Amino acid sequence: DAFLGARLQQQGHDPTIVDLLPFGSEPLVSAHRRAIDEAGGPLCLARLAHRHPAGAARWFGEAIARSASLDVRQRYRLAPLLAPLARRAPDAALPLIQALFDRGEDPSSLADELRLLARSRPAATFDLLKARHESGRPARPPGAFGVVRFDEGAPALGAERLDFLIRNAWGALSDGKRGARWFLRLRTDDQKAVLRAFLLGGRGGFGAFLFRYVKAESAEEQAVRERAFERWSCAAQAADGSIAPEVLDALPGDLREREARRHLFDCPALVAKPDRRMSYARLLPFAEAKAVLAPLLGHPEGDERAKAQALLIASVLHDRGALAEAIANVRARKFEQDPVRRAMIGALAALPLARFGPEHLDAVSVVAQDALDAADLSQATASAVERLVVKLFRLDGAWGARWLARILAVRGSVSTAGLGEGLTRAEAERLTPALAQLAGAWSTAERAGAVLSLAHSLGVRLKGVAPLLDALERLSRELPFVGVAAGALGLLRAHDRPRFARLVPALLREDASFALIGDVARYVSRRRQDLLDPLLDGRPMTGRYATGRTRWVIDFGAGHARWTARQQARYAAGLRALLADETCDVPTLRFAVSTLARLAYVDASVIVPFAADPRQPLREMAVRALPWLDAGQGVPVLIECLGDDRARWAIYALRKAFSEMSRDRVLAELRAVPTAKVTVAKEVVRLLGELGGDDAYRELLRLDGPKTHRDVRIALLRALWEHLDRPETWGVFGRAVGDPDWIVASKLADIPLGRLSTEAEQRVAELLAAILGRAEPEARLDLLRRAASLPLRDEKRALFQRLLGHLDAPAPEEAAVALAAVLARMQPGEVAAVVARLKELSPRRRHLVAFLPVLSARLGAYAARHHVAVGEGLLAVLKADDLAVPQYLGLAARLLGWRELGQALVELGRRDLLHHDAMVAAMAAVHGCVHPSPLEEALRGSGDPRLRRIALEALVQAASPKNGWTAERRALLEERYRKDRSPAVAGPASFVAPP
Numbered sequence: 001d002a003f004l005g006a007r008l009q010q011q012g013h014d015p016t017i018v019d020l021l022p023f024g025s026e027p028l029v030s031a032h033r034r035a036i037d038e039a040g041g042p043l044c045l046a047r048l049a050h051r052h053p054a055g056a057a058r059w060f061g062e063a064i065a066r067s068a069s070l071d072v073r074q075r076y077r078l079a080p081l082l083a084p085l086a087r088r089a090p091d092a093a094l095p096l097i098q099a100l101f102d103r104g105e106d107p108s109s110l111a112d113e114l115r116l117l118a119r120s121r122p123a124a125t126f127d128l129l130k131a132r133h134e135s136g137r138p139a140r141p142p143g144a145f146g147v148v149r150f151d152e153g154a155p156a157l158g159a160e161r162l163d164f165l166i167r168n169a170w171g172a173l174s175d176g177k178r179g180a181r182w183f184l185r186l187r188t189d190d191q192k193a194v195l196r197a198f199l200l201g202g203r204g205g206f207g208a209f210l211f212r213y214v215k216a217e218s219a220e221e222q223a224v225r226e227r228a229f230e231r232w233s234c235a236a237q238a239a240d241g242s243i244a245p246e247v248l249d250a251l252p253g254d255l256r257e258r259e260a261r262r263h264l265f266d267c268p269a270l271v272a273k274p275d276r277r278m279s280y281a282r283l284l285p286f287a288e289a290k291a292v293l294a295p296l297l298g299h300p301e302g303d304e305r306a307k308a309q310a311l312l313i314a315s316v317l318h319d320r321g322a323l324a325e326a327i328a329n330v331r332a333r334k335f336e337q338d339p340v341r342r343a344m345i346g347a348l349a350a351l352p353l354a355r356f357g358p359e360h361l362d363a364v365s366v367v368a369q370d371a372l373d374a375a376d377l378s379q380a381t382a383s384a385v386e387r388l389v390v391k392l393f394r395l396d397g398a399w400g401a402r403w404l405a406r407i408l409a410v411r412g413s414v415s416t417a418g419l420g421e422g423l424t425r426a427e428a429e430r431l432t433p434a435l436a437q438l439a440g441a442w443s444t445a446e447r448a449g450a451v452l453s454l455a456h457s458l459g460v461r462l463k464g465v466a467p468l469l470d471a472l473e474r475l476s477r478e479l480p481f482v483g484v485a486a487g488a489l490g491l492l493r494a495h496d497r498p499r500f501a502r503l504v505p506a507l508l509r510e511d512a513s514f515a516l517i518g519d520v521a522r523y524v525s526r527r528r529q530d531l532l533d534p535l536l537d538g539r540p541m542t543g544r545y546a547t548g549r550t551r552w553v554i555d556f557g558a559g560h561a562r563w564t565a566r567q568q569a570r571y572a573a574g575l576r577a578l579l580a581d582e583t584c585d586v587p588t589l590r591f592a593v594s595t596l597a598r599l600a601y602v603d604a605s606v607i608v609p610f611a612a613d614p615r616q617p618l619r620e621m622a623v624r625a626l627p628w629l630d631a632g633q634g635v636p637v638l639i640e641c642l643g644d645d646r647a648r649w650a651i652y653a654l655r656k657a658f659s660e661m662s663r664d665r666v667l668a669e670l671r672a673v674p675t676a677k678v679t680v681a682k683e684v685v686r687l688l689g690e691l692g693g694d695d696a697y698r699e700l701l702r703l704d705g706p707k708t709h710r711d712v713r714i715a716l717l718r719a720l721w722e723h724l725d726r727p728e729t730w731g732v733f734g735r736a737v738g739d740p741d742w743i744v745a746s747k748l749a750d751i752p753l754g755r756l757s758t759e760a761e762q763r764v765a766e767l768l769a770a771i772l773g774r775a776e777p778e779a780r781l782d783l784l785r786r787a788a789s790l791p792l793r794d795e796k797r798a799l800f801q802r803l804l805g806h807l808d809a810p811a812p813e814e815a816a817v818a819l820a821a822v823l824a825r826m827q828p829g830e831v832a833a834v835v836a837r838l839k840e841l842s843p844r845r846r847h848l849v850a851f852l853p854v855l856s857a858r859l860g861a862y863a864a865r866h867h868v869a870v871g872e873g874l875l876a877v878l879k880a881d882d883l884a885v886p887q888y889l890g891l892a893a894r895l896l897g898w899r900e901l902g903q904a905l906v907e908l909g910r911r912d913l914l915h916h917d918a919m920v921a922a923m924a925a926v927h928g929c930v931h932p933s934p935l936e937e938a939l940r941g942s943g944d945p946r947l948r949r950i951a952l953e954a955l956v957q958a959a960s961p962k963n964g965w966t967a968e969r970r971a972l973l974e975e976r977y978r979k980d981r982s983p984a985v986a987g988p989a990s991f992v993a994p995p
Contacts, residue, residue: 001028008032013039015755022047026055033059041755042080049081053089056081061096068828069866070103076791077754086116093117094124101132104864111147122153126161132862133169138897138930139861141203142169149174151182159193162186166197170206176250179209199228204962205236205243208250229255234964240269241995245279253318256283264292269995275307282314286322289315290329305336306343313347316355323355327363334370341371342381349388356392361399364392368403372410382407386415390457393419394427397434405441414450420458428461436467443471448484451475455491463495473503482545486517493519505531513543515554525559532563536570553578555591565601572602579610579618586617593621597628605633611641623649627656635661635669643674651683658687667696682715689719697723704732713739714747721752724760733763737770742779745771749783753791765794769802777814780806784817788824800825804837812850815841819854828866835873842877842884852887859894871895879904885913886921893925898935901925909944919946923953932957940972945982952977952989965994 001024007017018039021032029036029052036044048056060078064070086093094117097110107114107129117125125148133144150157150165151174157165165172173182183191191213198210211229216222236243248259260283263270270277278296281289289312290297296308313326330344345367356364371377371385386407393400408414420428435454442450451471455462462468472488479485492500504523507514508531514520515535524531535554542548553574560568578584578592596607607629610622623646626634635657641650651673658666670688675681685703688696700723703716717736720729739745748767756764768790771783787803794800803825806818826834841847855874858867875895878888885908892904905922908914914922929935936954939947955972959965965973977989 001025004028008035015039015041019044019047022051026052029055037063038757039755041752042077045077045081046084049084050088053085054092057085057089057092057096061099064096064099064103067103069864070100070105071793071827072789072825073753073791073793076789082110082113083116086113086120090117090120094121094128098128098131101128101135104862104867106860106862107132107144107147114148118148118150119152122150122156123158123161125153126150126157126165130161130164136862137868137895140930142171144862145169145172148172151178154182155185155187155190157190159190162190162194163197166194166207167201167203170202170204173206175206176209176247179207179250180212183210183213199224202228202232203235205232205247207232208236208247211255212250212252231964231966233259234966235962237964237995238961239995241267242269242276245283248280248283249317256318257285257288260284267995278308278311282311283318284315286312286315286319286325302337302339306340309333309340310343310347313344314350316351320355323351323360324363327360327367330367331363331370334374338374338376338378338381341374342378342384345371345381345384345388349384349391353391353394356395358396361392361396364388365399365403368407372407382411383415387418390416390419393434394423394431397431398437401434401438404438408442408447408450414453416450416454416457418457419454420461423458423461425461425464428458428464432465432467435465439468439471443474448475448479448481452484452487452491455488460495462491469496469499473499476503476507480544482517485514485545486519489517489519493523501527504528508534511543511545513541513546516541516545516552518555518557521554522557522559525556526562527559529562529564529567532567533570536567536574551577553592555595560595560598561600563601568599568601572596572599572606576606582615589615589618590621593618593625597625600630605629608634608637611637611646619646620649624653626650627653639669639672642677642680647677648679651680655683655687663691663693666691667693667699671699678709678711681709681712685712685715685719689722692722697726701728701732704735710741710744713741713744717744717747718750724751724756730763733767737767737774742774742776745774746779746782749786749790756792758793758795761792761794762796762798765792765796765799768792769798772802772806777811780809781814781817784814784821787821794825797830800830804833807837807841807847807851808844812846815847816850816854819851823855823858823867823870826866826870828869831866831869831873834870835877838870838874839877842874842881848884848887852891856891856894868895882911882913885915885918889918889921889925893928898929898931899938901929902935902938905939905947905950906942906944909942909947914944914946919949922950926950926953926957929954929957936972940976945980945984948977948980948982948985949988952985952992956992959994970994 004017004021004024005028007014008021011017013035018032018035019041021029021036021040022044029048036048040048045056060074060081064074067074082093082096085096093113097113097117100110101107114125114129117128129144129148133139136144145165146169150172154162154173173179183194186194195210195214198207199214202210211225211232214221214225214228216225233243236247238244242263243259248256251259260280263280264277267277278293281292284292293308293312296304297312299305299308309329312329316323316326327348330348333340333344336344348364348367368385368389371381374381386404389400389403389407393404404414404416423431435458438454439451442448442454451468452475455468455472458465458468469492472492476485476488476492489500489503492503500519500523504514504520505528507520508524512534515524521535524535540546540548540550541552546552551574553571560571563571575592575596578588579596584592593607593610596602607622607625610618611626611634613619613622623638623641626638628634635654638650638654638657641647654669658669661669666687670684670691673680673684675684685700688699700716700719703712708716713736717733720732723729733748733751736748737745748764748771751764753761753764768783768787772780774780784803784806787799790799792799800822803818803822807815807822809815809818822834838851841851851874855867855871858864859871863871871891872895875888875891878884878891881888889904889908892901896904905914908918908922926932926935932954936951936958939951939954942948942951955969955977959969973989973992973994977992978986980986980989
């Protein structure tokens with residue numbers, strides 16, 4: 001605190017010091033809050049959110065509360081901080097999120113933060129989202145809740161909140177298998193509340209799994225369950241009346257079987273799709289599925305039999321007691337074709353382990369043996385047998401070990417992939433004897449690949465299986481294959497480090513060529529420098545993995561900083577020999593140069609001569625390595641390189657060297673750099689900009705001239721970012737606005753705007769407004785696309801007014817981009833000006849057509865109030881325009897509820913404006929209506945056939961998937977619309993085909 005306070009007193013609001021303020025205490029940060037607000041950059045704010053999250057959230061919330069809307073600069077500064085704040089200070093982040101909601105922020109823009117809060121503060125986050133949901137206009141479920149899942153926090157919500165979710169926002173809870181997880185974690189009373197809400201007020205196709213927990217003991221309870229299921233089935237059906245088998249898997253047995261029979265025998269849409277229809281047979285009991293599939297089980301085509309057998313065996317998923325019969329069915333078909341055999345065994349392997357018991361293993365053994373005995377056994381079928389055996393390994397390790405060994409003996413290879421997935425420590429300990437049996441047998445039979453595969457398959461559980469670790473050690477010691485040794489040692493390093501640490505010295509004493517294995521070399525370099533000396537000479541090496549005919553310079557990877565000076569010198573001699581070898585390949589040269597540059601105790605100036613080597617790859621690598629020399633020995637060479645074809649590498653290498661020099665020396669070196677090459681000149685300009693100071697600034701100003709290359713001028717503009725407090729800088733920027741090259745002018749939009757003073761912001765706004773007046777459309781469009789998110793407060797509204805005026809650009813597409821920027825930057829008090837401008841331009845039809853999608857995109861259910869006001873203002877303009885009815889209805893669909901939309905349609909019908917195009921737009925408006933059922937009810941009795949036709953469309957929309965064709969809707973279609981007196985209604989109704 002003392003240090004920061006003194007520096008602030010001496011240097012004022014120096015951005016470098018302000019960015020360090022968050023390292024101070026809370027009182028210090030609070031005392032300098034204004035300095036942070038005015039001069040703090042993104043790094044400062046990120047540190048603030050990390051070290052003082054509660055204070056940062058409170059300050060931002062207070063700033064937002066003082067403003068009528070969230071301006072672009074506030075959004076820019078706050079956006080990257082919200083997730084850290086939600087993670088580190090959730091209680092302080094909640095009021096901040098509430099303040100953002102009050103200013104019209106859409107929940108989708110805060111999705112990441114809300115997900116974090118839903119996990120840490122589920123009840124408070126629910127209340128926050130519910131308030132936002134209810135404050136917005138009607139939205140389809142789950143509305144504001146669509147950005148989060150409450151699975152983890154469901155037990156903390158309580159009965160009332162869960163009831164609301166089930167009835168109104170069920171998408172915020174997982175369905176299917178994941179649904180059972182959150183449901184079973186609830187208290188008993190909460191479970192009852194969920195089931196009650198689901199049975200009496202559930203909606204959509206959500207909640208099939210909940211029927212499993214419904215107890216229907218009395219006749220009344222059975223009737224409630226039946227009504228709920230009829231409602232669910234109707235809503236879950238797709239347009240053709242089908243429900244995916246995977247959805248039906250979650251239902252209890254009686255309901256699942258009922259739905260399966262409906263799909264098999266009473267679903268017209270599936271009659272002509274036998275493959276899809278028969279897939280529902282697996283949802284039946286095994287015996288019934290066998291009867292249904294009987295024609296296919298005996299089909300003359302093997303492919304058809306294979307599909308039928310897979311479906312039959314899959315039925316065991318729900319018919320637990322039928323596994324023995326299913327296995328017997330497979331045994332009875334031992335002479336089937338290989339594709340059929342593969343399908344049957346694959347289906348058995350796909351069943352959950354819980355379906356199997358020790359009593360099934362003998363029968364499975366017969367199935368596996370029959371498969372291995374088949375002359376036409378394919379690799380795919382053998383893999384299916386392997387998967388089945390690996391799955392059952394946990395059931396009986398000894399049985400699994402015998403069969404893995406048998407498969408290896410018959411097939412020559414075996415895969416144990418997946419053996420360790422989900423394996424607990426207790427299971428690993430129980431299976432250790434069987435794994436030891438496998439490892440011992442395969443090690444003595446030189447099946448090293450199988451041992452390594454087995455060890456890999458166990459994953460993190462390998463460290464608990466000592467016999468397998470012993471086998472890996474034997475492999476590394478005994479087999480003469482470098483790949484086997486590397487694999488075994490890599491597994492030991494990852495899962496048994498003490499053993500690996502004991503083993504490495506012993507291996508190197510026996511055979512130095514083990515150092516060629518990467519894990520060994522890295523370990524010696526980092527942990528056992530006492531073993532290094534014999535490995536550093538670069539002499540020919542003999543051993544198990546080296547013939548003695550090659551000089552080895554081992555790649556130790558890292559750890560050189562732990563070596564002695566003598567060790568580094570010996571190693572460097574070998575590296576220099578590699579560089580001197582003209583036959584050396586490029587990767588080896590790169591390794592030698594980069595390693596030499598990292599050896600701290602070696603005179604790295606040996607690299608300098610190679611900067612002029614005739615070999616181009618080595619020359620480039622040496623130039624790039626020169627800045628890493630400790631004492632700056634490479635700088636003169638790099639300066640020399642700037643005058644020839646090495647300049648493009650040298651100029652970038654100089655940046656590293658300059659960072660370690662005094663400022664005066666850097667400036668002197670930069671002045672001496674030849675700038676004839678554009679690449680060099682650009683980098684010199686960047687370095688001068690970063691150097692700072694009056695003398696460097698004068699050097700930059702000297703480059704401002706019409707003859708300066710465009711790329712250098714762009715670099716100059718960027719270099720001047722560090723001098724925005726100087727009037728001369730703004731003069732350069734002003735001249736850039738009128739530069740003949742529009743690309744130069746467009747780069748002014750790149751000025752870092754996060755911590756400009758109010759005066760500097762106003763100057764930037766004026767510059768950008770001037771760019772919008774340029775003749776080149778590319779310059780205008782480039783700025784317009786970025787204008788919406790530029791973090792400028794624009795207090796005098798110069799940029800906003802220029803954007804508003806730009807709505808009359810000749811090209812409608814350009815005007816539409818300008819409108820997007822206007823809507824993003826407008827304030828609540830500017831609604832009248834925007835509406836007036838849109839009204840003024842509405843007679844220009846191409847512009848109007850371009851404007852409507854841009855405005856509609858801002859009019860979601862949770863749109864900001866001032867955007868809604870703009871939409872309502874334009875809607876009033878269109879309502880008075882008899883020639884723009886389709887456009888009026890398109891916008892009305894985004895703004896009006898069902899009641900207001902119905903009244904608008906009735907009014908248009910009364911004025912006889914529902915012509916063909918208007919009817920098309922009206923149908924589209926109905927499709928966008930959140931509540932089509934009450935709209936249909938309001939229009940069905942109209943005397944105007946056009947309105948009744950719209951009512952029919954509303955009925956079809958109300959019966960869409962997730963709602964379904966209920967009995968009432970079917971009756972309406974049949975009794976009212978198909979019998980309508982007007983062919984314009986009855987005709988289309990006759991072609992509506994409910995499933």
